[in-house]
Amino acid sequence: MTQQKVVTFGEVIMRLSPPGFDKMKQSRSMEFFFGGTEMNVAGSLAQFGLQVQHVSNVSNDFVGDAAISCMQGYGIDVTHINKVNHPLGLYFMEAGSGLRASQITYNRLHGSFANISPDLVDWEKVLDGCSLLHWTGISPAISEGAYQTLKQGLTLALKKGITITADPAYRSNLWQYGRSGHEVLAELIGLSTVFIGGVNEVNEILGTAFTHDKDGFITAAKRLQETYPAIIKVYDKVRTGLSATHQKIFAQSWTENTYSKTEEIEITQVVDRIGTGDAYAAGLIYGLISGMNDPEAIAFANAACALKHTIAGDVNLATVQEIAEVANGNHSGRLKR
Amino acid sequence: MTQQKVVTFGEVIMRLSPPGFDKMKQSRSMEFFFGGTEMNVAGSLAQFGLQVQHVSNVSNDFVGDAAISCMQGYGIDVTHINKVNHPLGLYFMEAGSGLRASQITYNRLHGSFANISPDLVDWEKVLDGCSLLHWTGISPAISEGAYQTLKQGLTLALKKGITITADPAYRSNLWQYGRSGHEVLAELIGLSTVFIGGVNEVNEILGTAFTHDKDGFITAAKRLQETYPAIIKVYDKVRTGLSATHQKIFAQSWTENTYSKTEEIEITQVVDRIGTGDAYAAGLIYGLISGMNDPEAIAFANAACALKHTIAGDVNLATVQEIAEVANGNHSGRLKR
């Protein structure tokens, strides 16, 4: 029996950053990476050896070619990437350090992915042989076309009994095309089976005010499941940001009426803060697919998230073995020969 | 009496290129420059010691800040640069070499400058104390707002008796906002006094088919002056591209019923091909302002253009002295201690 694939849907976006902690006004060059929250998940899953397909648009030029080559290099299946005559979305980042915050400015709202539409994605074909579909709240926030395309995919996937992992990621400064973010996210979560989020996200979507402690999380998770009966599992990650380069994270879950929680991991010299949430999601999906139980899965996901902080770029390049070691409590970083 | 200023109007655009002759798909970093055809002219004129003001929009973020800092660094007056909530236009370039062509792809049509409009530019204030206004055909090709803003400036400048240098630069793949490039350029050239272009440009605008020799150039120039009586001088630059890194250029003019022509200069190892036409325009404007006669002015402009091929970035950083030496026939490149 052949392995079933994971499908991700979302923007492929280019990150451009001056070297080190430089500001653009003192630089002459920038490093660039291709990423995007869902593509990051795809990239990490491919590093784990899973078969994963990303569905998106890229620009019909050498920038889009480079994006495709990058995805191929990660081992992502690019069969369902369209090339369209709109520039690839991008963002600039100035990396902060310590008490100086990193800053990001976007150029994405008229880009390749913003111009996706249901006719560009053959969901029947895409979901053939698919066991899990992953989406985040960034995609439907970009454009009406992205929203419609995603909704179509979720509807079909739910009908096919495919596991659907939803990472709502409500950002109020997106959602400029006319729809209400809260309404759209509520609708799409209703079409999903696994919720990757916590008290903040539930409060945002349901308009509730649950507290940020264990009880608040459990109550929020229960309320979410009552509201959206398709949701059978809730996985959360709690971050304490001490500075731009010093973070603490732990993970918790509410599944089958059981609460689980990991140790907290401290990261003292952050190499790259971007994509750490996506690394968590990918770790979790790997846990789900490879049959870990929930405490194991969130420990793996939390360790994946922690390791991503030490890796440059948007995609977690850590291997299953490296993550498993950290998940098992080895944080010594001892040289391996 | 204080020196009078030169004003330029046009997009400030960022160039992003992989190092050397790399293609994006094999790179992880890009060099960047701020330029734009009219800003390049401003930058070169500022190197010559002229007072020059650029009128444009930039993005209201750290990218726009970097663009402003870059212009200030060249010595350009940025008083009339607006900061707007649209991303700065940009383009990617893969530099070719020899028989491999350089390639450019743009992301500008929804950018900062495309969102300029007449209410954002106080032309009375801008043109106060201005002796020369420079524009190119790129600006009105970007958006209706850019076209209307420019037209308003030209109309006022012409009324004030300001010298207006027009560099039509017809590119058919721009002009996507609804107007005909030929009609718009024809209208705006009618509001100008100096034409920087040759047989190709005249044929393009008037729909004529003059030949590319000396007689064709003279006849074209005459026809242009008959059509647009405000045009009193026509300056041209003729390029022979032997390869991406091997070029020949000479300049010619038709002014006061007299034809002038420079020697042809050969450039065998092009460092940067971008902005060479703008370097020519800046050289010419310097010649006009500093009181050179026409053969001197086109020799200076041609030498400025040639030297720009040896300088990285969009803006010609050559000094008046360096250019004068080349204009006087010294091409030996001998080390100066």
Add this chain to the structure above:
Amino acid sequence: MTQQKVVTFGEVIMRLSPPGFDKMKQSRSMEFFFGGTEMNVAGSLAQFGLQVQHVSNVSNDFVGDAAISCMQGYGIDVTHINKVNHPLGLYFMEAGSGLRASQITYNRLHGSFANISPDLVDWEKVLDGCSLLHWTGISPAISEGAYQTLKQGLTLALKKGITITADPAYRSNLWQYGRSGHEVLAELIGLSTVFIGGVNEVNEILGTAFTHDKDGFITAAKRLQETYPAIIKVYDKVRTGLSATHQKIFAQSWTENTYSKTEEIEITQVVDRIGTGDAYAAGLIYGLISGMNDPEAIAFANAACALKHTIAGDVNLATVQEIAEVANGNHSGRLKR
């Protein structure tokens, strides 16, 4: 009907070079590329859109992982790449310029590929759905295992009626494992159907002394076909090296008793000399597969070879369209917007 794949067999080797024209003793960093003469052909064919599979060994460490990721990035199918506990082969290159020759030193004879053996390659599976198999004389020169593995593949391919392109590339300083290069090459060319080589190669293998003019080439090709009846086509490329950075090339062929020859192309500023012969082979294979006639195919191959001189790294990244333009005589390198 699905497209049939091309298969290539050979070492994946890492190139390490100090930047620019530096010598190692004055450097602190090196650029690296993954290549290898047959992998280069695979990479170029993948850029052309063909389905291509490379068969090789890489090291079972993060260096091997990087090599695999690089191949995937080119679009090469890596299903039949083995990971073995021997370091990846590599070479150092100091790039020359003008009259200074580039220098290469190898570390490959105990590497991953040298440790390949027939039991590591399932040729039945590899050749399933394959229309063309490409090999060069470098592979059997590395080790007995490489020789035996290749011979097994060629024997099966010939039996299956697959087109077999042979690029003998006799290098006397390889062949250190005990066999005679001349004998092995003669044996393996006897198992091939297309010969990519000219007078030098024929003289080397047959011990003849044909002259280096047109007549010499035709006579050599005829003699080759008489000796190895399976060879039905002979394609050659003739290079004149004026300096490390100034080259001339043309191509010629002897097929179906007809001689064809291309124009000579001059390359004046070589960016990267490595892999130009492989670019030629890939161009030729594309011509064969896409149904070009012989003059078209060698013009395409010659243009591909010429363009490779302008591209850094071992693999030709030029597209079919770029090559076709050069093949059609456009060498102007004019900027494409």
Add this chain to the structure above:
Amino acid sequence: MTQQKVVTFGEVIMRLSPPGFDKMKQSRSMEFFFGGTEMNVAGSLAQFGLQVQHVSNVSNDFVGDAAISCMQGYGIDVTHINKVNHPLGLYFMEAGSGLRASQITYNRLHGSFANISPDLVDWEKVLDGCSLLHWTGISPAISEGAYQTLKQGLTLALKKGITITADPAYRSNLWQYGRSGHEVLAELIGLSTVFIGGVNEVNEILGTAFTHDKDGFITAAKRLQETYPAIIKVYDKVRTGLSATHQKIFAQSWTENTYSKTEEIEITQVVDRIGTGDAYAAGLIYGLISGMNDPEAIAFANAACALKHTIAGDVNLATVQEIAEVANGNHSGRLKR
């Protein structure tokens, strides 16, 4: 009413450093920055939007041109920068890390600024429209000419009622041209109105031995004001250096018979230690000019100093908004999209 300008006077010096934590003997390249203690203050004030003019000499060559362009890029008015036929002063720095100290070696004593003299500065013109003049003890330590030029400026400024901020910065290994540093600083502080310094500086200048606690600071400040009645305010910054890359700072003041003190800020991963005192001075000057009360002003200055530790180069590029956030207690460095 137009805004009044700030004037700074002092050396423009180039910093040259190997990348990262490299030592020169293992490097082939160096990064460079233009700075100088007073120019750093000017640069930071220009980032805050103030009109600021720097008075100095630079070399009459392309190095001096680059220095001028750099200052223009920061938005500093360079009208009163002279170009002289002496090389620009410079220093080399090897950056330390942790318990390894950074090391600096200078080449400045025969440079452009050392050759300044009163006839090169038209102080009447410079101080026209000036509300605040800033100087440090580095300038009069360089040469007799620098001392005389500064004294002339201070004398005139004091007469005009301009606020004069004095940052004595006694370094015993400067002062090689014959005068006593203690005497000169005492004389020039007598011509100033705001003292930026603490117990160390007072003890150094007055030959006292006040203790390094709050009482010592207050007593020292009082004694200073008794000695130099023109001094109406004393602002101090106290640094605890735990390692080259780990620092703590707080600020305190004695103004109008009142003691104020800020929270201590901890910086755990110093990006660049140079210019942090200048960032403090600039923050303080901004506070004074923008009408903050003293606790606000020292909190802003302390936050500016802290943020400078995260920014490469000599000049603080932090904005008023970024600094205000830190001054208000937000040290989380949370990503801003």
Add this chain to the structure above:
Amino acid sequence: MTQQKVVTFGEVIMRLSPPGFDKMKQSRSMEFFFGGTEMNVAGSLAQFGLQVQHVSNVSNDFVGDAAISCMQGYGIDVTHINKVNHPLGLYFMEAGSGLRASQITYNRLHGSFANISPDLVDWEKVLDGCSLLHWTGISPAISEGAYQTLKQGLTLALKKGITITADPAYRSNLWQYGRSGHEVLAELIGLSTVFIGGVNEVNEILGTAFTHDKDGFITAAKRLQETYPAIIKVYDKVRTGLSATHQKIFAQSWTENTYSKTEEIEITQVVDRIGTGDAYAAGLIYGLISGMNDPEAIAFANAACALKHTIAGDVNLATVQEIAEVANGNHSGRLKR
């Protein structure tokens, strides 16, 4: 009387690492260094001003030339470096950060040093004028030839009464050529006079199970001296690795029946972890040669080790003065002008 030289024997190996914390699969360039555990000791001793000669093989190509030039640049005498027709050994390292471990993969077992043999080293000549010979357990682990060559040297040195410092460095994944690491190390330690190692090393070699506290160390040292009477001193360094970039170290010794111990030094931002043990050994050897008593010598050695963590590359570039300051308790890293 002329100063007597120190001799070191061991592999010269090249390290190749992607920049910063990058993984090879996301890089295009690598930094390289020449080192090797014994050569690192030689390099550090040469920085201290000692006369030091390294005995080894390098490759007979431009890589070997670069290695020789590098050693000369450190001030190492290369008279007894042979050039042989085998590639220089090398390793790749991906640097970890925080909880991510650094990873190393080797290519050395068929390299230049592996091909050393007794006939290539004239030990009589090498040891003429030599006061101290240093070796580590890496060398005899590489090949039979390396083992035999070293044994010959040690035997002669012991006979001549030369001090012999032994740093057993047992790595189980070396020792692939057929001999037992434990037996060989036991034999060679029997030919040495100073043991640089602690409980781990003694347990490894003697098959004992001493505990890792002070008593364990003393008992182990005593047992070692009983077993190998030539060993008169035992020096140890104890490392606590909190993460890849956060370490603690202290040193202890058992000499003349006396235990000594240093303060523990904490290193919070490791720049380079490689060669820190070699820096310790070099510091110790310097202490022995320059006549320090044991507490001084281990304090100097421990400080040398600590400082090496802040220096890129394999060799400690810290000076005697820098180390002495740290050894004296100054860890503030305060800027030195």
Add this chain to the structure above:
Amino acid sequence: MTQQKVVTFGEVIMRLSPPGFDKMKQSRSMEFFFGGTEMNVAGSLAQFGLQVQHVSNVSNDFVGDAAISCMQGYGIDVTHINKVNHPLGLYFMEAGSGLRASQITYNRLHGSFANISPDLVDWEKVLDGCSLLHWTGISPAISEGAYQTLKQGLTLALKKGITITADPAYRSNLWQYGRSGHEVLAELIGLSTVFIGGVNEVNEILGTAFTHDKDGFITAAKRLQETYPAIIKVYDKVRTGLSATHQKIFAQSWTENTYSKTEEIEITQVVDRIGTGDAYAAGLIYGLISGMNDPEAIAFANAACALKHTIAGDVNLATVQEIAEVANGNHSGRLKR
């Protein structure tokens, strides 16, 4: 019998250049090299395997340490390098290309070497075992101390019968310390035995006006020998600079009443123009020492000079073998594996 050493005397100077063809005002980093006209000769001779000692001052700081390490890396004996408390001399260079000239600006007149004096050099010791002493006209142009020190050395060397090669290199913009360059050079050439220069140099020193053809050269050489009877050989190199990156060179000599001349070599893509004359001098000295006849020696010197144009930095890194190939007419730059 041991090989006798070559001694060179002159400034060790640091070159700082922005990357590629950048101007400083558009750069943030610079590459640096240590060189100096006589040190360049020493470095090249050391590459050839000769024993060579350089006599000079460097700064007593980490810059001077780096300079010493660099010389050691070339294999130069640094026994007679003094460390003094004056900064190392340096120069900045912006590299030109094609018709744009390179530009250099110096900071050397108060540097380490300018502060050399006869008491710092023990010429008896330096010249012990020396067979050839090389000097150029740059050294006595720097300071009175440099002049006196050199004169002392030449006087002793001449007395000892050592070959003295003189490369007058009259630069009018040096010689600022009070002496006449013409007089000093005349005096010092009178103390030399081999003259490396041609018509320009003779005309400059003797105030003659010989023509630049063969006859002019011969007549000039004769006149020189009449004027300075110690001069027994005259070697010249004639350069035609077509552009900054395109040069032609040939060499000629007048020795023992015989004229010799080499072929002219064309260099079309200059990598680095600095130190090419020094490469010529080193080639010539090697020829003299190794017993070549004059046509061989100037062919070797001319080839050395040509190859230096392809090598970055001040010192020629070409080997004897590489040079011999070019001297023998092989300019093809064919890849060496």
